[in-house]
Amino acid sequence: MPSKRIIIFIIFLFVISSAYLFFVDSRDSNPDFRKDWWIVYFTDPKNSSLDFVIENHSDKNYFNYDIFDGNNRVSGGGVIIGKGETKIIALDEKLGQIENKKITIRVSDGLELKEIYKNFKD
C-alpha cells in the first residue's frame, strides 16, 4: 500500500523534526549555552535593603564591586562566581545610615561595568 508508506514516512519525518527541534530549543533557552552575559539586581527592589545579586552567565569568574554614596566610594570588594552561578552580597550592615542618599552599586568583570542604585533622597 503506497499510501501507507507515505503515512509512515510523514510520521517518521515529524518525529525526527520534533526530537531535533525540542533539542535545539532546550539548548538555546539554556542561559549559559554559547552565551556571555551577567546581571546585577537588588534582592528586594521595593524596600531599603541594599543586598544585591550577581548572576553570572559569562566566561568571566571574578567580579569587583564598589559602593558609592553619591560620588564617594564607601565600600567594595570582589567575588568569584562560576558560570551559571549566583551570589548574594549582603551590604546593609556595612553602610550604616542611608537616609537622604543615593546609593549606587557598580559591578565590573574587568571589561564591562554595570550599576544599580536606590535613591533615598527626600
Place this chain on the structure above:
Amino acid sequence: MSQFIQNQIFFLSALAFIMFLPGRFLLLSVFGKSRTLATFEKFVFSFGLSIISVDFIFFAYSGLKIAINKLTIISGILALIVACFAIFKLRSAKNNFQYQENDEGLFDFSKNQLRLIMLLLFLTFFIKAAYLNQTISPGSTDMGHHMYWSKLMVENQKLPDYEGLPDFIVGEQTMFSAIAMVSGLDFFSAFPPLVLLLVNILSILTVFILALRIFREKDIAIFSLFFLGFLYAVSAPQTKFVSGGVIGNLIGNFFLPLAFYFYWRAFQFISEKNHETKQDSRAFLALAVFTTFGLFYTHHLTALVFLFVFSFFILFFLALNFRNAKVIFKNSFKIFFSPQVLPVFVLGLLFFFFIFTPNYVTSSAVNTAVGAPSKATRAGLSIANLRATLGEARFSLGFFGLLLIFLSQKRKNTGQLLIATWAVILFFLSTKPDLFFVNIPSNRIGNYLSYPLSILGAYAIFYIFRSESAAKNNLIKLGFLIVMGFALIEGITDSAKAIPARNDYTELVQTFKSSDYLATHTTAADQILKDHNYIAGDSWMKLFFMRGYRYPQSRGYFKRYDDATKPREMCTLTMISNPGGDEATSCFSETGTNFVMVNPRFDSGQFRKLDNFDQIYISPEIAVYYKNK
C-alpha cells in the same frame, strides 16, 4: 536526557490522543470500514476533525460549567471515542454502511511517483526544520499573545472571556491548552511551533488530496506538493507563520481546503438527474458543515474568505448549470434536509449562538472588517505586490492554469470551478477589496492565494506537458526543464533568503530572566510598563505574571501612536520617552505604574537623571526601574 525523552513521549502521545484519535473514530462512525475515503485521506482528515471535536468538548464543558482540566479532557475524548466506536458497531451490526465508491486506486502511486512524493515531503520537512532551527525558541509576538490565553485556560480551567477583545478566537488556543494539560509540557518549549508545523504540513497534504480528487491525475497532485510544500516553504503563509504563531491563518489554511473537499464530495454530482442522494453526499455534507463551524470558531478572516468563495461558487455553478437548476435544488434539498446533516447544522448553530459565541460576532468587530478601506495597506495589492508575495513562477503558472480552466470544456465541473472560484475571489479580495466592501489588510488576504494557485500551477504544468507527443519532443522537453528550473531556483532562493542568521537567544533569555525576577518581586497591585520596540520576546512576559492580557502595560510601536484612523492613549509612550514630564507624571499617577522595563541601550538616560526612580536590575538588554515615590 531522560527528561528530554520523557517530554518527547508525552508530546507525541498527547498529539496522537488529542489531534488524531477523536477524528479517526469520528470517521469510523461515519464511514465504517468502507473505502469511501482512502487510508491516506482518513489519516490527514482525522487531524482536522479531531481539532474541531476537541473544540466542541471544550464548549460543552463550558456550557455545562464543568472544569476543563487534564482529567475532564481525557474523559471527554475517551467518551467521544467510545461513543463513535459504539455507533460504528451498531451500524455494522445493522449493515448500515452502504457506501459504494472505492477510490483506493487513486492513491496507488507508481514506484517513481512514490519516490518523488517522498523526496518532496523530505525536502519540505527539511527546509521548514532548517528555518525553525533558527527560530524555534518562544519569542514571536503573536505566539506570545495566543499562548497567554492558552495558559489562562490551563490555570483557570475554563474558557477565557478574552477581556472583550474581538481579535482572539477560542479555536486558535484550545488545542494548545489541551496538549499542555494532557502532556504537562511548558508553553516555553518547542511544542507550540511544532503543533503549528504539523498543521501546516496537513494543510499542504489536504491540498494534495484535493488536487488528486478533483483532477484525478496523480501528477497534478504531485506538482501541487512541489509548488506548495517544497517551493516557497518558508515565506508567508508557510513556516514564517509557524514560528510567528499566526495560528488562525495556519489552521484556516488547513480547514478551508478541508471544508471545500467535503462540500465538493457532497455536491460533485449534484447536477446529474440520476444522482441518488446517497449516504455519501449526506455524510460528506455533515462533515463539511462540522468543518465550517470549526473554521468559524477558529479564524474570522478565513471564515470570511470561505463565505465569499463559497457564495460565489454557488452563483457561478448555478449560472453555468442554469438548465439543471431544478435538479440541483431538488438534490440539494434532499441532501441538506437529511438526518445526517440537519442535526449537525442545528447543533452547530446552538453552540455558536447559545453556548459559546466568539467575540468577533459583535457589531464593533464586524464594523472594523467591513467598509471602505481605512488605510493604504487595506486598499488592495498591486499585481507586482502579488507576484512578489506569491512568487513569479507560481503566480504566472497559477493564472495560466486558471485561464486553461476558463477555456476548457470542463469549466462546469464542480471541482475545477471550485478551485477557479477560490483563486478568482481571493485575487479580487486582495487587489480590489472595495468591490467586496472589505476593510482588512490586503497582504493578509493575498497570502491565501498561494493555496489555489499551487493547484492551478500544477494543472498548467500538467496540461502543457502531458501528451505523449510532448514527451517525445525535445523542444517541449527543454521548455519543461526551463519552466521547472525557473520555479525551482526562485522557490528555493526565496526560502534560502528567508532563513535568518544564527541567533544565540541571549536577548530572549534576558527578557525571560527579568520577567521572572519581576513576577517574583511584585504583586498584582504593582503596575509594570515594558517596551515593545527594543525588548525581544516581550509579548511572552505576560505568561510569567498571568495578571491579565494587558499586564504588563506596553509601549507599542512608535507609528501606532500616530494613527489618524484611531486615536491612541499616549501614556505608555510618554511614561518611557519622557518620564519626568508633566504628562508622564500625570500618567504615572493615573495608571499607578511603579516599574518600568526598558532596553538600557536605547532608554535609560531619561530615568537616570530622575531622583524618583531606582535602577534595580541591569543586564545587557534589560534595565528595570522602580518608581520610589
